[in-house]
Amino acid sequence: LGRPLAYSRLAPTIVADPRLISTEQVPYVVGQLASLLDTESEVMARRLTSDSRFVYLDRQVDPEIGDAVMAMGLPGVWSYEEPRREHPNGDCTGLSLMGRVDIDHLGISGLEKIHNETLTGTPGTRAVEVSADRSATIVGGQQVLEPAIPGEDVATTLDRDIQFKAQELIEATVAQFDADLGMAIVTRIDDGSVLAAVGAVVDEETGIARCTSNNLPFTHTFEPGSTMKIISVAAALESGAVDPYTRIDVPAEKPYPVDDGRVFLLRDTGRYEDREYTTSEILIRSSNVGSSTLAEVAGPDAVWDLMHGFGFGSSSGIDFPGESAGILEPFLSTVALPTASYGQGVSVTAAQVIESFNTVANGGVRLPLSLTSAELGTKASERVISEQTSDLLMDMMQGVVEHENGTGPNAAVRGYTVSGKTSTAWQPCEGGVAYQCGEDDPDGRAHHYTSGFAGIISNDQGPQFSVYVMIDNPMGAKFGNEVAAPAFAEIAAYTARQLQIPQVTSGVTTTAVRAETAVTTTTTTTLASESQDG
Structure with missing residues (x-):
């Protein structure tokens, strides 16, 4: 088996239900989360005072950030896990070929886009029982309604x-x-x-x-x-x-x-x-x-x-x-x-x-x-x-x-x-x-x-x-x-x-010294093309 150029791992996504956060609590929650989630306070406050029952605060964060948020026990704030694309070799090793996925894990460039259907799989659904303020999950309160079907691996030819x-x-x-x-x-x-x-x-x-x-x-x-x-x-x-x-x-x-x-x-x-x-x-x-x-x-x-x-x-x-x-x-x-x-x-x-x-x-x-x-x-x-x-x-x-x-x-x-x-x-x-x-x-x-x-x-x-x-x-x-x-x-x-390709055994070639200047094209009109070789 080859070594992965890209793979997915589960990462915490931080969400909130603004209706469970009182007007008085908003400044406190913003103060706790804005810096940690690298979000401007005004933007965070705007999200937490919306009329929606569900807003994203940050998606696919590092595990330690997700743990820190949940440890705060903030009202109306919780997390769940979703896949995040990782490139273990850094951004340069094959990334321009592999391509990228968007925040919803859909391929938007490169091989990720070509093979999006194969890689993505089919989402499933589950019911989760949470506390009244949604800050905690009830033990034993999860039920898989429709299992997710994982995507398939795509093996590249790249070395x-x-x-x-x-x-x-x-x-x-x-x-x-x-x-x-x-x-x-x-x-x-x-x-x-x-x-x-x-x-x-x-x-x-x-x-x-x-x-x-x-x-x-x-x-x-x-x-x-x-x-x-x-x-x-x-x-x-x-x-x-x-x-x-x-x-x-x-x-x-x-x-x-x-x-x-x-x-x-x-x-x-x-x-x-x-x-x-x-x-x-x-x-x-x-x-x-x-x-x-x-x-x-x-x-x-x-x-x-x-x-x-x-x-x-x-x-x-x-x-x-x-x-x-x-x-x-x-x-x-x-x-x-x-x-x-x-x-x-x-x-x-x-x-x-x-x-x-x-x-x-x-x-x-x-x-x-x-x-x-x-x-x-x-x-x-x-x-x-x-x-x-x-x-x-x-x-x-x-x-x-x-x-x-x-x-x-x-x-x-x-x-x-x-x-x-x-x-x-x-x-x-x-x-x-x-x-x-x-x-x-x-x-x-x-x-x-x-x-x-x-x-x-x-x-x-x-x-x-x-x-x-x-x-x-x-x-x-x-x-x-x-x-x-x-x-x-x-x-x-x-x-x-x-690739461990054997060398020639019938006599190794040698390099000769070039004896003559390489060739070019010159022209009397700007319509002409030139190719200078060497």
Whole structure:
């Protein structure tokens, strides 16, 4: 059995019958209870002088407070017990996923809301004989008229320790880079179970990174950047027009006419001459020009279908409260396909990103995510790409971490194979024009970036689990390899230890030094998107 993330225990609720409290007694009762129940005296007096026969004074208080109130023997005041939700690991460990209940014990967010009917049970009724002033219960004066039916437990797929560690590391990364927010999600490959899903934001008052009440991996949307390049590459491989070794012309700049007569120039940062890359090198080096070329080889319909097939533009199927489906609009303009090929102009969630990587790791079969044990094995899977394409992509993504020109060496995890992808994407600026921030930008920056790394951890038995880290608007650094990859590696290493996953025995991989500056897009128009990878 797992350890509880939330459970209920009975707690005293303090109530009163105002008609049993005389006008002369009200000030005394208020004086005794207002401070103890942390209620303003005026509010307490107003409750005790109402015309009702039943008023709440405080609900679900600590047992010692309930005992103290009853020991006073106040006229017209008594208590009864009702369930109170407890979170033994504190508010951060899984609470944004577990959700909350209201004062009546009904789920209002997260899994509490999804499974409210299962968890709640059916109330019963009982008759209680009390003294004339209702300050005491008559011994033997209770009778159960209709027994209550307790709710059922809901077993989650979360690992409490991985959840805690991921939360700690994301908060530390957000603080390190003075970022706006960050998130991470960890899942098993074989069944889609979510082991951890955490988020952190900076408190505007204290400036300290803290956990969020809403679960960012399911509810927060952003433009993903180069993690979407796996789809461009997959579409081209599926078309049969290329293989990993096909050599492709990648010009220094690639012009796209814009509707108003301007030209959108697509470039790779740090490269000013025409090159020829293999399909694998386009992904390993994270070339935006090369990715757009592969998307054009496959065609807009094929890329569109694969993006939908991988789960973008639709919710995860968990029906998580507040979950976003993101935005994936038709490729109507001349720049829509090339920019979407490297993850700009589309809006996604972290849950969608990790599910797309899981699809590659699962031999090309998409298996929806699950948050509860009861869901495992009940959701329909769907083949999205061939097993051959999946295997090729896994090898290419391994090169992102291990190849000397790969953009993600900081994601390496000793003892395991990591297949992954970096991302560094522009985000629209508030008060700016498209992706160009205004002069009054509070951070004083020309652009607002997100940095990410998504990866699959494998051993000799194959892919085991996946991790995605995204940090929003980091300062002092921006590339995915600098900002997100180190947190990814720490979360992955901890998860491997926690799950007791054997290390590879066929030779441990090593990290190579990156030999070339990562890629970017620059443009002559503010309509254009940029994705700087590293």
